[in-house]
Amino acid sequence: MSTLKRLAISVGDLNGVGFEILLKAHETIKHLCQPLYCINYTMAHQAARLLHTQCPNDFSMVKVGGEFVIEAGKVSAKSGRYSYDSFKMAMELAKSKAVDGIVTLPIHKEAWKRAGIDYVGHTDALRDFFDSNAIMMLGCEKLYVALYTEHIPLRDVASHITFEGISDFLLRLYATTQEERIAVLGLNPHAGDHGVLGDEERIIEAAIAHVNTTLGKTIFFGAIVPDIAFTPRFRAHTRMMVAMYHDQGLAPLKALYFDEGINVSLGLPIIRTSVDHGTAFDIAYCNKASTVSYSNAVKAALHF
Amino acid sequence: MSTLKRLAISVGDLNGVGFEILLKAHETIKHLCQPLYCINYTMAHQAARLLHTQCPNDFSMVKVGGEFVIEAGKVSAKSGRYSYDSFKMAMELAKSKAVDGIVTLPIHKEAWKRAGIDYVGHTDALRDFFDSNAIMMLGCEKLYVALYTEHIPLRDVASHITFEGISDFLLRLYATTQEERIAVLGLNPHAGDHGVLGDEERIIEAAIAHVNTTLGKTIFFGAIVPDIAFTPRFRAHTRMMVAMYHDQGLAPLKALYFDEGINVSLGLPIIRTSVDHGTAFDIAYCNKASTVSYSNAVKAALHF
Numbered sequence: 001m002s003t004l005k006r007l008a009i010s011v012g013d014l015n016g017v018g019f020e021i022l023l024k025a026h027e028t029i030k031h032l033c034q035p036l037y038c039i040n041y042t043m044a045h046q047a048a049r050l051l052h053t054q055c056p057n058d059f060s061m062v063k064v065g066g067e068f069v070i071e072a073g074k075v076s077a078k079s080g081r082y083s084y085d086s087f088k089m090a091m092e093l094a095k096s097k098a099v100d101g102i103v104t105l106p107i108h109k110e111a112w113k114r115a116g117i118d119y120v121g122h123t124d125a126l127r128d129f130f131d132s133n134a135i136m137m138l139g140c141e142k143l144y145v146a147l148y149t150e151h152i153p154l155r156d157v158a159s160h161i162t163f164e165g166i167s168d169f170l171l172r173l174y175a176t177t178q179e180e181r182i183a184v185l186g187l188n189p190h191a192g193d194h195g196v197l198g199d200e201e202r203i204i205e206a207a208i209a210h211v212n213t214t215l216g217k218t219i220f221f222g223a224i225v226p227d228i229a230f231t232p233r234f235r236a237h238t239r240m241m242v243a244m245y246h247d248q249g250l251a252p253l254k255a256l257y258f259d260e261g262i263n264v265s266l267g268l269p270i271i272r273t274s275v276d277h278g279t280a281f282d283i284a285y286c287n288k289a290s291t292v293s294y295s296n297a298v299k300a301a302l303h304f
Numbered sequence: 305m306s307t308l309k310r311l312a313i314s315v316g317d318l319n320g321v322g323f324e325i326l327l328k329a330h331e332t333i334k335h336l337c338q339p340l341y342c343i344n345y346t347m348a349h350q351a352a353r354l355l356h357t358q359c360p361n362d363f364s365m366v367k368v369g370g371e372f373v374i375e376a377g378k379v380s381a382k383s384g385r386y387s388y389d390s391f392k393m394a395m396e397l398a399k400s401k402a403v404d405g406i407v408t409l410p411i412h413k414e415a416w417k418r419a420g421i422d423y424v425g426h427t428d429a430l431r432d433f434f435d436s437n438a439i440m441m442l443g444c445e446k447l448y449v450a451l452y453t454e455h456i457p458l459r460d461v462a463s464h465i466t467f468e469g470i471s472d473f474l475l476r477l478y479a480t481t482q483e484e485r486i487a488v489l490g491l492n493p494h495a496g497d498h499g500v501l502g503d504e505e506r507i508i509e510a511a512i513a514h515v516n517t518t519l520g521k522t523i524f525f526g527a528i529v530p531d532i533a534f535t536p537r538f539r540a541h542t543r544m545m546v547a548m549y550h551d552q553g554l555a556p557l558k559a560l561y562f563d564e565g566i567n568v569s570l571g572l573p574i575i576r577t578s579v580d581h582g583t584a585f586d587i588a589y590c591n592k593a594s595t596v597s598y599s600n601a602v603k604a605a606l607h608f
Contacts, residue, residue: 120500153502154492155462188458189550196424198457226551230559246493247530248551255534255556 005100006034007301008062008090012105014039014070015079016279017289019047022105025291026056029298036099037061038086046070050285064089073281080111087122091129094270101271101301105294106279120151126265126272135173135266138250138276140257140296144240144264145249146173157245161187161200166207167214173242174211174219176266177304183229183241184208184222185248191225204244230256259290262297264304271304273297309404310338311605312366312394316409318343318374319383320583321593323351326409329595330360333602340403341365342390350374354589368393377585384415391426395433398574405575405605409598410583424455430569430576439477439570442554442580444561444600448544448568449553450477461549465491465504470511471518477546478515478523480570481608487533487545488512488526489552495529508548534560563594566601568608575608577601 012018022029022037029035037044040063047070048054064086068078090102104122112119119125127134137146148169149160166184173182185191188198195202201223208220220242228234229241230252243249254261254276261276275293283289316322326333326341333339341348344367351374352358368390372382394406408426416423423429431438441450452473453464470488477486489495492502499506505527512524524546532538533545534556547553558565558580565580579597587593 151493151497151501153462153496153504154458155502155504158457158459189455192457193455197455198459200457200459227554227558230555231562233562235559248555250531251534251552251556252559254531255539255559258535258537 004032004034005302006036006098007298008093008099008102009035009037010087010090010102010104011037011039011083012086013079013083013108013111013279014043014047015072015074015076015111016106016108016281016284018105018279019044020051020285020287020289021275021291021294023048023051023053023055024289025294025298026059028295030058032298033302035060035298036093038064038089038093040064040067042067043070043082051287062089062093072284075108075111075114075281077111077114077116080108080113080115080117083107084112084115084117087125088129091126094272095130101273103294103297103301104272104274106275106277108279108281122272122274123150123265126268130268130270132268133172134268135169135176137264137266138261139253140260140262142257143235143238143253145253146240146242146266147246147249148242149245151246154245154247158187158198158200161203161244163203163207163210166204167210170207170211170220170242171214172267174215177240179240180219181239182220183224183234183238184220185226185229185241185243186223187244189226191223259292260296262293262300264300266304271301273301273304308336308338309606310340310402311602312397312403312406313339313341314391314394314406314408315341315343315387316390317383317387317412317415317583318347318351319376319378319380319415320410320412320585320588322409322583323348324355324589324591324593325579325595325598327352327355327357327359328593329598329602330363332599334362336602337606339364339602340397342368342393342397344368344371346371347374347386355591366393366397376588379412379415379418379585381415381418381420384412384417384419384421387411388416388419388421391429392433395430398576399434405577407598407601407605408576408578410579410581412583412585426576426578427454427569430572434572434574436572437476438572439473439480441568441570442565443557444564444566446561447539447542447557449557450544450546450570451550451553452546453549455550458549458551462491462502462504465507465548467507467511467514470508471514474511474515474524474546475518476571478519481544483544484523485543486524487528487538487542488524489530489533489545489547490527491548493530495527563596564600566597566604568604570608575605577605577608
């Protein structure tokens with residue numbers, strides 16, 4: 001009997017590259033974990049046929065209903081609905097402890113909208129389903145960046161910088177990662193340059209001090225000058241960072257590690273990781289998709 | 305008689321790494337341009353002695369008064385004053401057309417403050433001296449990023465996004481660079497995601513359309529999703545970008561090209577370039593400083 005952890009894999013939008021990726025990676029992945037693919041036999045074989053191959057014998061599936069005709073590269077309500085149902089199955093398996101974690105392939109937001117699904121993406125669906133305030137973290141083994149604020153307009157970011165908000169975020173991040181050294185970025189150019197270019201850094205620094213005191217050890221440090229944080233010298237001794245807003249963290253991260261990046265949802269009752277790319281409709285079923293991000297997502301689901 | 309262009313070189317804070325860099329690079333630089341160093345004989349020889357070397361015979365200097373004792377790594381009013389006077393001399397040489405451009409070595413902002421100099425840095429001194437609204441651009445041959453807003457708090461950035469402001473900026477940028485393809489970044493995550501995450505992209509896109517129409521050709525394109533703009537695939541066909549704010553441009557840029565980066569001031573009557581690093585007081589007079597950024601700054605001063 002295998003002692004490998006069990007991971008539910010949601011297949012993402014079947015009109016995109018997700019199925020090709022998980023099928024190509026299966027031979028490698030199965031030695032790391034027991035993958036349980038959330039797709040039914042009919043859809044899996046239809047997708048495999050489009051890739052001129054077939055599903056291997058040890059390709060364990062859990063049935064997700066709702067057959068439809070796959071159309072490579074097409075945004076469709078049916079495909080959106082199926083990708084949501086696959087994901088929902090993965091969440092249910094995790095909730096019932098039938099699996100140890102979830103890895104998700106990319107969905108298409110517009111397809112979800114057309115299918116009448118109210119969530120913008122995986123993360124808010126997870127928050128709702130598990131009634132938990134998940135932390136969104138992106139990156140790879142070399143560098144992870146956790147986002148303090150995520151999908152909000154830039155003009156609203158500064159007003160979210162509060163002592164309570166940041167303290168709570170840092171405590172949750174430490175509780176879930178147990179990382180011993182985490183850099184926290186400032187908000188303003190030059191981290192405010194002693195208040196000349198903004199003063200939110202005082203709030204950030206007060207929260208860092210408070211959290212370190214609470215934990216009884218120095219885990220967090222900052223506020224780091226944002227445009228220094230990603231330079232080679234700084235990265236050399238930093239494996240995890242907290243960014244104050246979406247592009248502060250993700251623009252440098254994707255500049256450095258685009259193809260290897262993954263997305264982790266922390267602070268939920270279960271671990272969930274995801275590839276950090278989209279459905280890539282333009283190369284769907286062309287046997288061109290890279291499995292690097294997916295393999296890293298599986299490894300991270302086993303690590304965190 | 306040499307046909308090489310003449311560049312005035314301001315020596316920066318003599319308690320820092322500037323003089324070491326220009327002395328080490330002189331042999332190479334002199335084949336590209338006629339450097340005119342803004343420093344007097346006494347100070348140059350004092351600095352050279354500290355580096356256990358001497359100034360070469362073809363080391364052309366223009367006298368800047370105000371002798372003081374160099375103290376490696378020390379923030380001092382005297383050194384701050386001298387670095388300003390050296391820079392002022394370079395600006396005057398440029399104004400009188402005695403040189404074709406200026407290259408500046410790093411000054412120390414705190415030292416300027418102690419010397420009672422009102423400017424925060426080179427750029428605002430240049431704006432004042434030439435009474436021109438200089439554009440600040442950073443980068444290297446592979447990628448230049450021009451900053452639409454610079455040293456302002458993040459909370460103030462969104463209110464600077466105006467049709468007139470961006471149109472004017474783009475027109476000036478094209479006039480001075482003649483670059484034929486320039487990407488313009490959005491302001492919000494996912495460039496607003498069709499207005500869901502902020503709507504300043506409509507203003508940016510209207511300004512781009514207006515400027516392209518005015519120019520009679522498609523120079524500018526965007527608004528580009530900020531965390532996609534610096535990925536390898538996007539960079540492969542983009543040599544120049546406009547960032548809406550300081551860290552949006554500089555965090556990814558410095559993540560990618562930290563040691564090669566330079567700073568260019570565009571839109572002044574003369575070209576001015578600068579290294580994109582600081583005084584590095586910790587390694588002053590240790591013969592450890594890299595000349596890469598300085599060499600690139602000289603080359604860029606000859607290019608733009």
